[in-house]
Amino acid sequence: GLGLVQGDKTMLEQLINKADGMIPDEDKYMPDHWQELVDALAAAKDVMADGDAMEEDIQPVAEALLNAILAQRFKADKxxxxxxxxxxxxxxxxxxxxxxxxxxxxxxxxxxxxxxxxxxxxxxxxxxxxxxxxxxxxxxGLTAGGAPETTDKPEATDKPETSQKPEATQKPENKVPQTGDNSGLMLWLTAGLASLGGAVSVFLKKKRQ
CATH class of the missing domain: 1.20.5 (Single alpha-helices involved in coiled-coils or other helix-helix interfaces)
Structure with a gap:
C-alpha cells in the first residue's frame, strides 16, 4: 500500500451521537439554523461510513457538525x-x-x-x-365589585335596617316593666300605685260632693 492512514473518527463519532440526540427534540429548538444541523449530520454520517476516509476528509465535516450543533438555540420555555x-x-x-x-x-x-x-x-x-x-x-389583582355586586349591596343593607328598626322601637315599649333591676321595677310599681291612688281619691271626693 501507499502507507496512507485512516483518519481518527473518535471526535466525529461523538459529534454524530450528540447531533442524533438533538434531532428528536426539533420542536424545542429555534428553526433558524436547524437545517444546517440536519445537513451537517448527514454529511458526517457519510464520512463516518466511509472506511477509507482520511483525516482531511473527516476534519471539515466534524468541524461543520460542531458549528451546526453550537449554532442551535433552544426556544424560550413557554x-x-x-x-x-x-x-x-x-x-x-x-x-x-x-x-x-x-x-x-x-x-x-x-x-x-x-x-x-x-x-x-x-x-x-x-x-x-x-x-x-x-x-x-x-x-x-382582579377585584370584586363589578356591576352585579353593587346592585345587590343596597338591597342587602336595606333589608336588615327596615326590618330591625320597628322591632328595636317596639321592644322597649312592650318590656318596660321587665327591663332594669328590681329597684327600677319597684319604682315603676310605686309610681303606678300612686297615680292609681290619686285617681281613686279624686273620684271619691267627686262622689261625696
Whole structure:
C-alpha cells in the first residue's frame, strides 16, 4: 500500500451521537439554523461510513457538525406561560371591577402575543418570564365589585335596617316593666300605685260632693 492512514473518527463519532440526540427534540429548538444541523449530520454520517476516509476528509465535516450543533438555540420555555394562559382564559370576569378587568385583559393579550412569537429563543426567556409575572399579577389583582355586586349591596343593607328598626322601637315599649333591676321595677310599681291612688281619691271626693 501507499502507507496512507485512516483518519481518527473518535471526535466525529461523538459529534454524530450528540447531533442524533438533538434531532428528536426539533420542536424545542429555534428553526433558524436547524437545517444546517440536519445537513451537517448527514454529511458526517457519510464520512463516518466511509472506511477509507482520511483525516482531511473527516476534519471539515466534524468541524461543520460542531458549528451546526453550537449554532442551535433552544426556544424560550413557554410551558408555564401556556398553562397560565389556559387558566386565565377560563376565568369568568363577571363581578370584577372594570379597572381590574382592563388590566387583566391587557396582560392576557400580551401573554398570548408572546406565546405566539416563535422568534423567541432561550436568550429571550426574560420576555416570557415578564409576561408570566404580569399575567399572574393581573389575575391576582382582579377585584370584586363589578356591576352585579353593587346592585345587590343596597338591597342587602336595606333589608336588615327596615326590618330591625320597628322591632328595636317596639321592644322597649312592650318590656318596660321587665327591663332594669328590681329597684327600677319597684319604682315603676310605686309610681303606678300612686297615680292609681290619686285617681281613686279624686273620684271619691267627686262622689261625696
Amino acid at each position: 410551558s408555564i406561560l401556556d398553562d397560565l394562559i389556559n387558566k386565565a382564559e377560563g376565568i369568568n370576569l363577571d363581578g370584577y371591577t372594570a379597572e381590574s378587568v382592563a388590566t387583566f385583559r391587557t396582560a392576557l393579550a400580551n401573554a398570548q402575543a408572546v406565546m405566539a412569537d416563535n422568534s423567541l429563543s432561550e436568550d429571550d426567556q426574560a420576555t416570557v418570564d415578564d409576561a408570566v409575572a404580569a399575567l399572574t399579577a393581573a389575575m391576582d
